[in-house]
Amino acid sequence: MNLDINLIIRFTEILITIGVVMGGLLAVVPLLTYMERRVLGLIQDRLGPNRVGPFGLLQPLADGIKLFLKEIIIPSAANKIIFLAAPVIVVITALAAFAVIPFGRDYKLHLELFGFTIDRTIHFYITDINIGILYIFALGSIGTYGIILGGWASNSKYALLGAMRSAAQMISYELSLGLSTVGVLLIAGSLSMVDIVNAQAKHWFIVYQLPAFILFIISGFAETNRTPFDLPEAESELVAGFHTEYSGMGFAFFMMAEYINMIMISSLATILFFGGWQPLFEWKSSIDIINIVQPIIWFCAKVFFFLFLYMWVRATLPRLRYDQLMKLGWKALIPLSIINIAITAIVKFIIENNIRII
Amino acid sequence: MIKFLKTILFIDIIKGLLLTLKHFFMLRGVRGETTIEYPYKRRFLFQKIPQQKPLPEGYRGLLCLRRKDDGSERCVGCALCEAYCPSKCITVVSAEKENEPLQRYARFYQIDITRCVFCGYCVDACPVEALAMTKRFELSQYEKNTIAMTKEKLLEVGDIEYPCLPVRQTGGKE
Numbered sequence: 001m002n003l004d005i006n007l008i009i010r011f012t013e014i015l016i017t018i019g020v021v022m023g024g025l026l027a028v029v030p031l032l033t034y035m036e037r038r039v040l041g042l043i044q045d046r047l048g049p050n051r052v053g054p055f056g057l058l059q060p061l062a063d064g065i066k067l068f069l070k071e072i073i074i075p076s077a078a079n080k081i082i083f084l085a086a087p088v089i090v091v092i093t094a095l096a097a098f099a100v101i102p103f104g105r106d107y108k109l110h111l112e113l114f115g116f117t118i119d120r121t122i123h124f125y126i127t128d129i130n131i132g133i134l135y136i137f138a139l140g141s142i143g144t145y146g147i148i149l150g151g152w153a154s155n156s157k158y159a160l161l162g163a164m165r166s167a168a169q170m171i172s173y174e175l176s177l178g179l180s181t182v183g184v185l186l187i188a189g190s191l192s193m194v195d196i197v198n199a200q201a202k203h204w205f206i207v208y209q210l211p212a213f214i215l216f217i218i219s220g221f222a223e224t225n226r227t228p229f230d231l232p233e234a235e236s237e238l239v240a241g242f243h244t245e246y247s248g249m250g251f252a253f254f255m256m257a258e259y260i261n262m263i264m265i266s267s268l269a270t271i272l273f274f275g276g277w278q279p280l281f282e283w284k285s286s287i288d289i290i291n292i293v294q295p296i297i298w299f300c301a302k303v304f305f306f307l308f309l310y311m312w313v314r315a316t317l318p319r320l321r322y323d324q325l326m327k328l329g330w331k332a333l334i335p336l337s338i339i340n341i342a343i344t345a346i347v348k349f350i351i352e353n354n355i356r357i358i
Numbered sequence: 359m360i361k362f363l364k365t366i367l368f369i370d371i372i373k374g375l376l377l378t379l380k381h382f383f384m385l386r387g388v389r390g391e392t393t394i395e396y397p398y399k400r401r402f403l404f405q406k407i408p409q410q411k412p413l414p415e416g417y418r419g420l421l422c423l424r425r426k427d428d429g430s431e432r433c434v435g436c437a438l439c440e441a442y443c444p445s446k447c448i449t450v451v452s453a454e455k456e457n458e459p460l461q462r463y464a465r466f467y468q469i470d471i472t473r474c475v476f477c478g479y480c481v482d483a484c485p486v487e488a489l490a491m492t493k494r495f496e497l498s499q500y501e502k503n504t505i506a507m508t509k510e511k512l513l514e515v516g517d518i519e520y521p522c523l524p525v526r527q528t529g530g531k532e
Contacts, residue, residue: 043382047393214368316378317371 006120017126021098029259030060036311043315070248077155078245086150087246087253093143094260100132100193101125101267104277104296107288124277124296125194132193133185136268137178140223143257144170147232150254151242162241165322166225166232172329173222173229179337180215183208183344184272197276204275212340213273215333217309220265222329224258227314231322266306267299274302413493418476420494421469422516423509424487431513432488435464439480439489447473448480467509471497492519 034049034057041048050056074080104124111117129135144167151163185191187208188199199205206213222229233241243254270276277295285291320328349355364370413419424432435452451466481489492515499505507515 039382043378045381045384047395312375312378312382316374 009120013122014126017123021101021103021126022095025095025098025260025263026256028263029256030064032259032262032307033063033255034060035307036314039308039311040315043312064252067248067252072248072250073245075155075245079153079155082149082153083245084250086146086153087250087257088146089149090143090146090257091253091260093139093146094257094264097136097139097264098260098267099126100129100135101264101271102128102194102197102276103299104292107292128192128194130190130192133181133191133196133268133272136264137174140261140264141170141174143261146257147242150246154242154245156245158239158244159242162232162238162244165238166242169222169225169229169231169325169329172326173219173333176215176329176333176337177219177223179334179341180212180219181268181272182337182341183212186341186344186348193271193276197271197278200275200278204273204278206273209273209340209344211336212344213269215337215340216269216272218328219333220269221310221313222325224261224265224310226262226310228317228320229325230319231325236319262307262310263303266303266310269306270299270302417493417495418478418491420471420492420497420515421474421480421507421512422490422492422519423467423512424490424516424520425513431463432486433464433467434486434488435462435467436485438483438485442479442483444477444479445473445475447471464509467512469507469512471507472505490516490520494519 037059038048038056040046048056049059052058052062072084074083102123102125106124107122108120109122110119147166147170148163151159151161151166154160184196184205187205188196190196190199221227225232231241232238233243238244243251246254277299279295279298282294283290426432435450437450437452440446440448440450447470449466449468449470450464452462453465455461455463476491478491481491494515497505
């Protein structure tokens with residue numbers, strides 16, 4: 001058997017990256033729940049959770065233990081298999097979408113260890129597929145199945161209503177979400193996330209694509225079922241929407257998926273419009289670690305800003321009515337994003353072919 | 359046209375977002391402590407600590423019975439408080455004083471403080487200003503038989519809170 005040292009290293013590298021990305025995400029999600037409650041509290045002149053641990057930082061841990069120890073109640077009329085599979089589908093698709101997100105600049109590693117020479121580039125992404133953004137949208141659509149199946153399998157009218165709303169909303173807003181990114185893809189000339197980030201070395205695409213960014217953010221809010229568009233789980237109308245009947249870890253999985261999707265849309269907005277890990281300013285250092293960490297910190301800071309925006313908007317805007325939601329999606333966002341594509345395409349054609357319009 | 363521009367530029371949404379952001383950055387020093395983390399920080403009147411807000415002026419806490427300036431009880435046992443009490447927690451048994459046939463007093467006076475809603479109607483009803491409200495609010499007891507406020511206990515509270523000063527507390531009847 002031909003064991004190449006580089007093959008083994010490549011294999012372990014992939015496993016480590018997957019572990020770091022998944023572990024990081026699952027560690028950030030509880031912190032996000034804490035942050036959301038704290039930010040909402042401060043905005044509403046309350047304090048938010050501050051009892052467990054210093055500043056209440058252990059509150060998510062306490063919540064996690066509570067949810068973990070709770071009984072998973074399955075309604076007697078529910079379809080058991082689908083009922084249990086639905087949260088898993090939602091979480092898996094949410095997590096799997098992170099495979100194509102680049103977190104930092106590639107780093108050329110040169111090491112000599114025990115007589116072996118290790119000479120390779122370390123990538124700060126799990127994989128770079130040439131249809132990265134399509135892959136993310138595809139997985140997002142599969143995640144919708146989890147919500148619909150969960151709502152349907154609960155055999156409860158609130159859950160079913162929430163699931164139906166979610167289906168209609170996801171389908172409407174997935175269109176404008178996808179179409180609003182096409183302008184960026186036209187400029188970058190690629191669907192690969194890594195290429196899109198590399199194309200923004202000089203100017204972030206927000207400079208060229210401000211309307212598309214606004215469309216993207218609005219559609220992204222709708223796509224993650226967050227507050228101005230949280231009709232699938234509207235607690236004042238539908239109890240809790242599609243996860244009414246869930247308890248214990250099933251509920252925890254739905255919540256986790258919601259927060260992971262939030263991080264996903266924030267990362268997408270960062271990568272497509274705010275240059276991904278491209279730093280605004282950078283401190284060049286002779287120490288490699290600093291050079292590696294800086295882009296990652298920039299990426300995290302940008303994602304964090306969008307996550308804060310989610311919470312900020314949740315504390316500010318009231319929920320849309322159902323017909324307003326559909327009206328906004330079909331009559332405003334989709335036509336505007338198509339107009340944006342047309343204008344971007346025409347301008348790009350003019351610039352690339354040096355056509356003079358006088 | 360202005361409405362169209364407002365919609366396009368998200369003016370109203372941005373206004374709302376700025377308002378919430380203002381509240382996010384309004385730290386506790388600016389707006390004063392809205393939330394008082396109770397067991398650690400508390401409002402007190404009789405234990406004045408700076409930085410701590412006192413209880414409001416008309417705070418209705420535990421009831422008490424007052425004495426006249428000469429040290430005798432004010433209560434004449436008319437049972438108007440009992441009649442007025444919406445939660446029926448006051449029990450009065452009145453009797454004549456042994457030596458003075460026209461003077462009456464409450465032989466038995468008890469407030470079931472577990473049922474009291476602290477509305478203060480009894481204080482308003484009292485014709486001789488014998489009942490008054492204090493600002494005591496931590497009334498928990500470990501045993502059931504110590505929680506009912508008997509006449510002795512009410513007088514004891516009144517001696518501490520109203521040391522023979524004829525001042526109306528709730529007012530409003532005049």
